[in-house]
Amino acid sequence: CLLCRRTEADPDICGDKQENHGLCTHVFCLNFASLIFRQDNDRTGFMGCRSRDIRLAVSRAAQKHCCVCGETGATIMCCQEDCDRWFHLPCAKEGHCVTQYITPYSSYCPEHCPEQDVRAILEPGTECPICMEPVEERKSYTTLVCPACKKAWFHRDCMRALLTLLLFALQGQALRAGALYFQCPLCRDDDEFAVQMFIMGIRIPFRQPTWEDNDAFAELGERHSWCNARKCLYPGGREGAEEEGPWELLLCSSCAAEGTHRRCSGLRNNTPSWECDSCA
Ligand SMILES: [Zn+2]
Ligand SMILES: [Zn+2]
Ligand SMILES: [Zn+2]
Ligand SMILES: [Zn+2]
Ligand SMILES: [Zn+2]
Ligand SMILES: [Zn+2]
Ligand SMILES: [Zn+2]
Missing domain, CATH: 3.30.40.10 (Zinc/RING finger domain, C3HC4 (zinc finger))
Known part of the structure; x- marks a missing residue:
């Protein structure tokens, strides 16, 4: 991939590789790359991007150091005005950067990542209702709260696992419209809850779960x-x-x-x- 410069990247994070006019990029590396403008009605481009713009982004990235790993070639800029932090998509999680997998694919450095605007009190010893392990005792990148009941606190990783498990449970059944209720396990809110989780960078798994994932799912499934x-x-x-x-x-x-x-x-x-x- 021209943008993240990795041959082996987690398809869950970067998406599939696509090739066009001799340019090879991951789908999400391209979606998140800053300052590549998309022509909505330009069908000749590459996913709506002109190859000239992609080449420009690549040469500009050569000057940009990733705020996580320190290497050059960072293509994603923090959306906060005046912030000049750049990073690689595969480095985002480790560096606690937030990447929103919904248009317009906004990204934030750890200092400017969206905070949950929820006044909720985190009692010491609160457990994540998904894994039943205690959560960190403050709001943080790894700890999320349900915006509706303000009582359920989750690990970020558990939230993703829950969403994956839901999709897994639906596999093999006809997917009815609206069958996926991504909701708070405590209060069952699925409206405010889902929107906020997407803003915080939780996303629907890109690939369908495979049988290789079964062990992980089985373990999570057992708890339920x-x-x-x-x-x-x-x-x-x-x-x-x-x-x-x-x-x-x-x-x-x-x-x-x-x-x-x-x-x-x-x-x-x-x-x-x-x-x-x-x-x-
Ligand atoms: Zn890539
Ligand atoms: Zn990096
Ligand atoms: Zn920033
Ligand atoms: Zn958990
Ligand atoms: Zn709730
Ligand atoms: Zn149910
Ligand atoms: Zn029974």
Whole structure:
């Protein structure tokens, strides 16, 4: 990739490689590159960018040092006026830079990254409702709060994992419009919550989860997998389950935050999916 100068980059961060007119770039490296102007109706360009502009960006980047790794070739500039910090897209996470994966693809250095404008009190010992581990005791790059209930605090990495898990839960099912409820596990707000998480740089995974990810998902899934039925009938208890049949655990196909044994919700033994009460 001309812009990040890496051959092996995390496709989750940089996106797929695309080649056009002899220029090879990652999709997101191009989207985030500062000062490349996009012609909305110019179909002759490369994703709306003229190759002349891309070459210009590359030669300018040769003078720009990355504020994270110190190397030259940084193509992304902090959006804050008067800030002259540049960085590489693959360095963003390590350097706590925020990159918003929604148009207009704004990026911020650690000093100017958007803060959650939420007056919330973080009690000592607060646990992340996703991993049940304590969160850092202040608002920070790695600690996010739900803007709606102001009670749920999350690790940034857990938030991404939750979103990935949701997509995974939906795989293999017809994706209905609006089936993806990206919501706060505590208060179930999915409006303010989702918007704010995208502003803070959480994004929908670029690639579909693959079977190689299964271990990671299984581990995360286990934490959510118990029977939430009002009355659980399984002799082995809410956390026990069988591979198939009446005692297989189904996770809610919309929120993945609740589960049930088929029998406990009166489902047939071959019912493939289920939605919890708050989602149905
Ligand atoms: Zn790249
Ligand atoms: Zn760098
Ligand atoms: Zn800045
Ligand atoms: Zn967590
Ligand atoms: Zn909430
Ligand atoms: Zn049950
Ligand atoms: Zn649900």
